[in-house]
Every structure is written in structure tokens, then in C-alpha cells.
Amino acid sequence: MKIDTYKLHRVHLVLPRPIGDSQVRFTDHWLTVLELATNSGLTGLGFELQQGSPTPTLEHLTVQFECSEWPVLRGENRFSAALRMDRPRGGNVGVGAFSLAVETALWDLMAKSLDLPLYKLLGGTDPKVRAYGSTLDFQLDDDEFRLRLEEFQQMGFRAIKIKVGHPDPDWDLRRLNLVHEVFGKDVDLMVDANEAWSPKETIMRTHLYRDSGFEIFWIEDPITRHDYAGYKILTAEIPFTRINTGEYVDFTGKRHLLENGAADVLNLSGSIGATRAAACLAGDFGIPVSIGNTILELGVHLAASLPECLYLEFSDLPWNRLAKQPVRFEDGWAIAPDRPGHGIELDRDALTEFSQPS
Numbered sequence: 001m002k003i004d005t006y007k008l009h010r011v012h013l014v015l016p017r018p019i020g021d022s023q024v025r026f027t028d029h030w031l032t033v034l035e036l037a038t039n040s041g042l043t044g045l046g047f048e049l050q051q052g053s054p055t056p057t058l059e060h061l062t063v064q065f066e067c068s069e070w071p072v073l074r075g076e077n078r079f080s081a082a083l084r085m086d087r088p089r090g091g092n093v094g095v096g097a098f099s100l101a102v103e104t105a106l107w108d109l110m111a112k113s114l115d116l117p118l119y120k121l122l123g124g125t126d127p128k129v130r131a132y133g134s135t136l137d138f139q140l141d142d143d144e145f146r147l148r149l150e151e152f153q154q155m156g157f158r159a160i161k162i163k164v165g166h167p168d169p170d171w172d173l174r175r176l177n178l179v180h181e182v183f184g185k186d187v188d189l190m191v192d193a194n195e196a197w198s199p200k201e202t203i204m205r206t207h208l209y210r211d212s213g214f215e216i217f218w219i220e221d222p223i224t225r226h227d228y229a230g231y232k233i234l235t236a237e238i239p240f241t242r243i244n245t246g247e248y249v250d251f252t253g254k255r256h257l258l259e260n261g262a263a264d265v266l267n268l269s270g271s272i273g274a275t276r277a278a279a280c281l282a283g284d285f286g287i288p289v290s291i292g293n294t295i296l297e298l299g300v301h302l303a304a305s306l307p308e309c310l311y312l313e314f315s316d317l318p319w320n321r322l323a324k325q326p327v328r329f330e331d332g333w334a335i336a337p338d339r340p341g342h343g344i345e346l347d348r349d350a351l352t353e354f355s356q357p358s
């Protein structure tokens with residue numbers, strides 16, 4: 001089977017409300033959509049996201065792709081390129097690494113050529129994965145935040161993650177209280193500080209939350225990403241809340257976290273290959289993982305294939321408008337599509353509507 005043509009699309013999605021955390025604020029998503037087609041009639045579909053600033057024009061994206069990735073992809077039986085490992089030494093490091101869009105499209109093609117849903121190709125047997133609603137709410141006022149919570153509650157979620165890390169601890173407590181008002185206390189409540197604090201501030205805040213009646217399922221990225229010594233202190237000193245980290249570090253950083261006893265839950269997302277390698281490493285340390293937001297929720301296939309994935313994140317973002325049949329979320333579960341490949345087909349009308357070549 002031969003990959004013989006490709007198509008790129010530059011997509012601009014204006015978010016219905018700003019998203020963000022204690023450090024950043026975004027109002028737009030820029031997606032690069034890649035279709036790789038074979039001479040046997042299969043198409044693999046992959047995506048890349050840029051938040052905030054626009055991607056280069058379609059013309060520039062095309063030149064870049066033609067120069068770097070297309071020469072490696074075109075031709076006979078190139079699917080296995082997604083599985084290759086680079087020699088991790090000297091000038092070889094990172095050379096020839098595929099973009100997420102290419103890697104995703106190749107996995108989609110591999111699964112389609114075997115007529116298997118992607119999660120089954122990855123060894124999964126159950127398409128259902130526990131999911132949590134993630135409000136990305138730091139930029140929202142209390143009324144808007146409550147509305148978001150109510151929407152997730154109506155969708156059937158029984159686990160929710162909110163942003164904390166406001167300079168005023170009372171702000172955090174007010175937001176936590178709103179979660180209890182909407183969901184009651186029978187909810188897995190996670191918080192994400194996005195590196196807002198020092199280790200000492202983290203200990204003070206987690207005690208404050210607890211003393212104020214909030215049981216926190218996990219606290220995510222409370223301190224700076226490479227402070228392994230700090231994370232080790234937090235996992236030891238805070239026995240009543242899991243420390244979730246790893247989102248901001250590469251494979252080596254994840255290994256350092258695990259070796260230092262610096263994470264209770266390892267946060268993964270992005271590349272299928274790198275995520276599975278990191279999950280395997282986490283398993284060796286007896287540490288469960290979680291899967292963060294992935295474009296068009298494709299992480300559901302990863303989550304369904306990992307034996308120790310606690311939760312998959314869902315933020316209900318407009319990228320799902322590009323899908324004919326988006327990944328389903330029901331009663332707090334994500335359900336991996338049982339169609340061949342990753343199961344996401346482009347809605348051509350939506351693609352036309354949101355395409356912005358220049």
C-alpha cells in the first residue's frame with residue numbers, strides 16, 4: 001500500500017469564551033489538519049494545534065511539509081515510520097521526528113488498513129474510559145463559571161477539574177464552593193494551579209482547602225515543572241491529595257519525576273508512541289497515569305489501551321465541530337469510536353466554514 005497524496009488545511013476556530021489558567025489566556029485555536037491518502041483508497045487524518053497566535057499561511061505550511069515530512073512519507077508501506085525510534089545520541093536527537101499530525105494520520109491509516117478501531121490496534125478491549133469535565137475557567141467570572149459547571153453536570157460528569165492559583169486564596173475557596181453547590185460533595189474534584197506556587201505555598205493551600213471542607217482528588221502542576229526535589233517533598237508531605245504532574249515535561253522529565261518519587265499521577269498527552277512509552281515507565285514505578293486534553297479527543301484510544309489510566313480530560317472545545325461524529329461522552333465516560341482507525345471523519349461543511357488559508 002502506497003501513500004500517494006496529501007492535503008493540508010489551515011483552520012481557525014474562535015473560542016465561544018476565553019480559556020486559560022493562572023498563567024495564560026486564549027481566545028482562538030489554530031489547527032493544521034492533514035489528510036494522507038493511499039492508492040488503495042484509505043485516508044489517514046491527523047491534527048496539530050496552536051493556541052493564541054496564528055499558524056503560518058497554508059502556503060507556508062505546505063512548503064514546510066513538502067520539505068521536511070512528505071519526502072519520508074510518500075511511497076510504499078511507510079506506515080511503520082510512525083513506530084521508528086531515533087538514535088538518542090548527539091546530532092541524531094529529534095532528527096526526523098514527525099509532527100503530531102503526521103503521527104496521528106499514520107496510526108489512523110495503520111488501524112484502517114487492518115479494519116480495526118485504533119484502541120483495539122493498541123491492545124485495548126474496552127472502549128469506555130472514565131472522563132472528567134475540565135472547565136479551563138480562570139478567565140471566567142463566577143456566573144460564567146457556574147454555567148460551565150452546570151453544563152458539565154448536565155452532560156453526566158461526576159468528576160470535574162477547575163483552575164486555582166489566584167493570588168487571593170479566598171477566590172480559590174469561592175470557586176471550590178461553587179463546585180459543591182452545583183455537583184454536591186459526591187464528586188471527584190481536581191484542581192490545577194499551572195505552576196502558580198512554591199512548594200511551601202502549595203502545602204499551605206492544600207491544607208486550607210482541606211480545612212475548609214474540600215476533598216481534592218488531585219492537585220495538578222502546583223510548582224514549576226523541573227522542581228523534582230520540590231515535588232518529592234509535596235508527595236511526602238501531602239498525604240490527603242494526589243500530586244498530578246508531567247504535562248509540561250518531555251520523556252526525560254517524566255523519568256526524573258518517577259525516579260524521584262515526585263508524582264502520584266503522571267499526566268500524559270500528545271504523541272501515541274511517546275505516551276505509551278511513558279505509561280509503560282510509570283507502570284514500572286507503580287504510578288497511574290491520566291490523559292490530558294487531546295485534539296478531537298483522540299486520546300480516548302490511548303486511555304482505552306492503558307491498564308492504569310485514572311481519567312481522561314474533556315473540555316468540550318469547538319474542535320469537535322470538525323468531526324462528523326465526535327467522540328461521545330456519556331454519564332462520565334468517554335467512549336472510543338468502534339469505527340476503523342481513530343474513527344473521526346471530517347465534516348466537510350464545517351471544514352469549509354472554518355478553513356482560513358491565509
Ligand SMILES: [Mg+2]
Binds near residue numbers: 247
Ligand atoms: Mg494542566
